[in-house]
Amino acid sequence: MKNRIGIIGGGQLGRMMTQEAKKMGFYVTILDPTPNSPAGQVADQQVIADYNDEEAIIKVSKQSDYLTFEIENTNGQFLDQLEKKVSCKINPSGKSWRLFQDKLKQKQLFTKVKIPTPKFLPIENIQDLKKAINKLKYPVLLKARFDAYDGRGNALIKTENDIDKAWEKLKGKKLYVEEYISFDKELAVMVARSTTGNIVHYPVVETMQKNNICHYVIAPAKISPLAKKRTVNLAIKIVKLLKGSGVFGIEMFKTGDDQILINEIAPRVHNSGHYTIEGCITNQFDQHIRAITGLPLGKTDMIIPSIVMLNILGRRLGEANLTGLEKALSLPNTAVHIYGKKETKPERKMGHITVIGKNLNQLLKTANQARKYINI
Numbered sequence: 001m002k003n004r005i006g007i008i009g010g011g012q013l014g015r016m017m018t019q020e021a022k023k024m025g026f027y028v029t030i031l032d033p034t035p036n037s038p039a040g041q042v043a044d045q046q047v048i049a050d051y052n053d054e055e056a057i058i059k060v061s062k063q064s065d066y067l068t069f070e071i072e073n074t075n076g077q078f079l080d081q082l083e084k085k086v087s088c089k090i091n092p093s094g095k096s097w098r099l100f101q102d103k104l105k106q107k108q109l110f111t112k113v114k115i116p117t118p119k120f121l122p123i124e125n126i127q128d129l130k131k132a133i134n135k136l137k138y139p140v141l142l143k144a145r146f147d148a149y150d151g152r153g154n155a156l157i158k159t160e161n162d163i164d165k166a167w168e169k170l171k172g173k174k175l176y177v178e179e180y181i182s183f184d185k186e187l188a189v190m191v192a193r194s195t196t197g198n199i200v201h202y203p204v205v206e207t208m209q210k211n212n213i214c215h216y217v218i219a220p221a222k223i224s225p226l227a228k229k230r231t232v233n234l235a236i237k238i239v240k241l242l243k244g245s246g247v248f249g250i251e252m253f254k255t256g257d258d259q260i261l262i263n264e265i266a267p268r269v270h271n272s273g274h275y276t277i278e279g280c281i282t283n284q285f286d287q288h289i290r291a292i293t294g295l296p297l298g299k300t301d302m303i304i305p306s307i308v309m310l311n312i313l314g315r316r317l318g319e320a321n322l323t324g325l326e327k328a329l330s331l332p333n334t335a336v337h338i339y340g341k342k343e344t345k346p347e348r349k350m351g352h353i354t355v356i357g358k359n360l361n362q363l364l365k366t367a368n369q370a371r372k373y374i375n376i
Contacts, residue, residue, distance in 0.1 A: 004065045005292075009031070009039070009071035010031070010032025012039075013268060013285075014032070016274075018030070018043045022042065024295075026289070030047070031047045051073055052075055054075075057078070061082060061085075065088050067088050070269070072100055073147055079093070092243065115238065133177070139158045141177070155169045181253045183253035186253060189250050190276070191247070192291050193242075193244075204228050205218060206219075215310065216308060218307075247268065249265065251266075269288050270284070277337070278356055280299075282298025308366075314350050320341055334354070336353055338351040351376065
């Protein structure tokens with residue numbers, strides 16, 4: 001059995017993927033620029049190098065049977081070339097990777113295949129921005145095409161007074177403009193596809209954002225059967241368009257009349273799927289390892305009625321120092337995951353809390369109480 005996995009990226013997603021891979025007997029090598037990264041702490045080996053260090057990626061590839069990713073900023077064109085040079089299986093593919101990296105190309109593909117998405121326009125300069133606003137009308141979102149996550153590549157423009165500030169924030173990046181959707185809920189679905197083409201999906205969840213960063217995930221989402229059906233069908237349709245195997249995170253908007261619009265896709269395990277560790281028969285990290293290595297996909301059913309996941313975000317700048325774990329774990333049906341990051345920063349994801357049960361209001365109350373106990 002081929003049993004060597006290389007993961008580009010050593011953050012919390014790589015850490016949780018590694019933990020599942022080790023359970024199945026895989027030898028895991030991490031590539032990450034930070035010594036003793038969260039994933040490197042639990043892997044067999046870490047290569048310390050930048051995510052785009054081509055020589056280092058080739059080195060990891062040659063000592064791996066399977067290569068996968070937890071970050072999105074590796075050069076997609078290089079991956080196309082790499083697939084021809086090494087024998088390891090690379091997932092997702094270079095072709096899909098280029099699509100994932102460019103949010104504008106995502107939108108253009110969605111439009112081409114008639115997948116509902118917010119209206120958008122590409123722009124080159126501030127004059128283009130003003131023309132786009134005249135067409136789309138206020139409010140709009142100015143968005144970076146590349147390396148945009150957790151709101152770091154977005155700027156909301158509500159009035160003319162916001163234009164210069166938004167442009168100053170994002171100038172120098174390749175940009176596009178998108179209409180602002182007055183949505184009822186933000187939804188997400190994790191979808192897995194195996195090397196044999198088998199596709200399974202997880203339950204639809206609701207995500208709750210603050211400052212463009214996910215704070216809560218509620219599973220399953222409290223939505224109508226029609227909205228659920230539309231969400232799942234769109235998620236599967238998108239995954240069928242893509243090349244490669246693994247778990248994909250698909251984020252959507254739901255309007256008040258149950259229309260579903262695609263926001264964006266992530267070519268990897270995703271924050272909105274962390275609940276699956278305690279909540280589903282096969283968690284998303286286990287599933288990703290199965291998918292990229294040709295193993296049978298696991299069942300995705302929830303094993304409890306409801307679950308709330310709350311992100312533990314940093315609140316200061318400095319060395320991480322965990323306290324309050326004992327109090328948090330004394331709460332009923334509560335699990336705490338700490339990612340092993342050495343430095344904390346405001347709004348940096350340092351861990352997450354999950355609470356399982358039946359009463360959603362009680363689960364939210366317990367999760368918030370656990371967060372009050374945790375300092376890091």
